[in-house]
Amino acid sequence: MIKLILKYLPSIVIPTIASIILTMIYGTNLSPDDYGFFSLFTTSISIVTVILFNFMITTVLRFYRVKKEENQHVTFFSTFLLTSFLITVIVFLVTSVFIGMKIGLLFSISLLVSVFLSFYLNQMRSTDKHLTFNLFKAIIPSLNVLFVLYLTYSNNLNMWTVIFAMYIPMSIVVVIYTVKTIKKSEIKFKYNIRELSNAASYGFPLALAAMLNTVISGIDRYIINFHLNNHSVGIYSFAYRIAELSMINLTLVIILALYPQLIKIHDTQGRARAEHTLNEYLKLHIIITIPFVILVWFYGEEIISLIFHDYVDSAKILKYMILGAFLLSLSYYTNKSFELTKTNMIMVRLLALAALVNIILTWFLVPYYHLMGAIIATFVSYFVYVVFSIISARNILKVHFPYKLFALVSAINIIIVFIFKSIINNPILIEICLSATIVIFINGVLGFILYKRKVLNF
Template sequence: MKFLYILQNKNVKNGILYTVFSFINSGISFILLLILAKYLTPGDYGSLNLFTTFVTLVNIIISLCTVSYVSICFFQKSKEQLNQVIVIALVTTTIMLFILSSILLAMPNYIEQIIGIPSKYLWLGLLICYFQVYNALNLDIWRLEEKPVQYGLYGVSFAICNFILTFWLIVGLHFNWAGRVYAWTLLSIIYFIISVLFLFKRRYLSISKPQLSLVKETFIYALPLIPHTVSFWLKQGLDRYIINYFHNQTSVGFYSFALNLAAVITIIGTAFNSTNSVYIYKKLSNGSAAVRDGLNRQATLMSVAFLIISILVGFCAYTLIKLFMNSYDESIPYIIPLCLGSFFHCLYLLWVNYLFYYKKTQKLMFVTLSTALLQIIFSMILTRYSILYTAYTSMVVSFITLLLVYILSKKILNNEFEVK
């Protein structure tokens, strides 16, 4: 009876649904990963990862992190104010698209040399990032509305279409790694249209002039998140460019392959956080000391679960390469440190939500940016000697970031509940 009662709990049911859809998405992405590794050389695989890294960076910059404020306003503002925040985010994104396009238009050769891929793909990367803001906004609102079925079906359908189209372009039409870029671009456009229609239908898109105070409030919250979010790109994305600088794109391919295998752990942690963050925000909005203790117990249990998952993923990654992917043998030494780094990131996700809820984004910015700079310094010094040093540097910095966020979150929680 107790088991049935637990299953009837809305947060548990939503968590199970998010996890199931996450496993489906991860499975599809993982199979695509193996196919790309089979049909692409390590050099081509490295080029694709350099493009993906570029898209990840632009994704951070293009909205100036204003979209992140939607999650907070969903529980703290009226529907009218929420819509105004959405308008602020989308107008900001459009302005940034023009600014970034102007920069790329002004110095295409210089940027192409830095990124390491032709500028025509960089233009497609800008379009992908712009359209993804709308897709991410649509998904985020479904998550906040606690509608995991719509959220999951939308994500799974994108993953399936992406798999089919990428496979056809790379294997059937021999577009090489560029086939992945073309598939990504086309699907981003299609799902952008779908997202806009859904947002209009649910009355989250409306033409209204935002209050000046709300504009100021949005940017006060969002701007400190830019260095915070960029710090994660610096920790993983910049490593690939540093490896490419001191070694070559083939080395980037080996490192990226191991990183993508370890990312399965992060994907699972992020999927759990999709529902857990909403659960935490709701609890904190009307919480007590008992709620705090319950959240602490939950974090402990999930830490053990993530440790078990990390061990299993590491073992499976090693076995997979040894038995089926011999051409990627050079990726094996990176598996342990990168899996541990992903494990620490999952624990970080368990605690960082408290900093978001209590709007301590400036403190979070200092933590993540300082640790990112620390990683850059050591990566620049050590990567020239061995890429393995890069992997272990990433692992250690992930642990330091987790430790600092944990200390901050515990302190803030204790202070908040003492006040209550």
């Protein structure tokens, strides 16, 4: 299992480093209003993607390897790419009417390249082409950083150029890979409506689930913008970006390795073995993520206040947002119970409940409690989903939340941080660096001991 994680580690480490650099630049050179617009633009891309394309994207991850073994992969893959292109043309025509041709074109091109990139990445994951996958995941954010650095140096960084800096590198990589794939005859002008129909039957529940997940994590920005303003969206989104850096990227390191392996184990060794593997990964997840939750809770406010002066208000909400991000990371594991056993409609119903709770609470809490209202709503909705999904999966593919391990890891890390906060008061950066170093080291030792004692048994 560790080997699998290490195989995909560069695909997380390099984008995370790039994201840290970009966060530093955005936090010191973009106003909250500009960052709010940028966040709404990228969130809109994500929402349209999950609504219109996600049923095909998830189908590629699940079945491309099978189709390749049956020598049907070219028609299978080409059908989805051609369909996506046609849908994007329709999106362009519609958006041009409502938001203008120039913005509609920018939105549609950004949408198309991000969708094609998702197809290619899932194709690589399905066939375990981890080297190419890692290369893609490294090149795009690295080029993004270079573009943003140039724009910053030339004093041209704003809400529009930051969008270009994000999607131009993506476009370059997608175009080059598309041409290469066409030359290798892995993409042809072939179309099979049956493949689309099969994808719909398998992928629509997952697409609906992804859409509801996006509603839970993204609809709050639109409600905040409606009740408050773009500035508040920027403050909220920046805090979310910090929480995402410290939590979601850590989770993806595990999930990228987990899901293809879990599919293979479930299909070849049965449900019981897949259940065991899923729960062992969940234990590892607790050991890896809890230390960062504790560090962000105690030091996140100081870091933002010290470095990002325009986003001081983000510092006040970060410690609460990290708790919601932790619950979101747990949902990646509970989802697998339904995805593997093809009981996706149970997941959809639970996510619909959580999304409804989120929308209602956000709508009524934001006018009174502002950004804290949105955080409370998101936390409650994810808590509802995680608890009910664990209960609902008991007779399907059971998720055993490791309460004792959770308490042990939390207690150890809180004690470590309290000790350092009582010993070292200034300067704050030295305290943070020392605390983080000791926390990571002790949790590494703890993980090794648990592995040797068979508490972690992969």
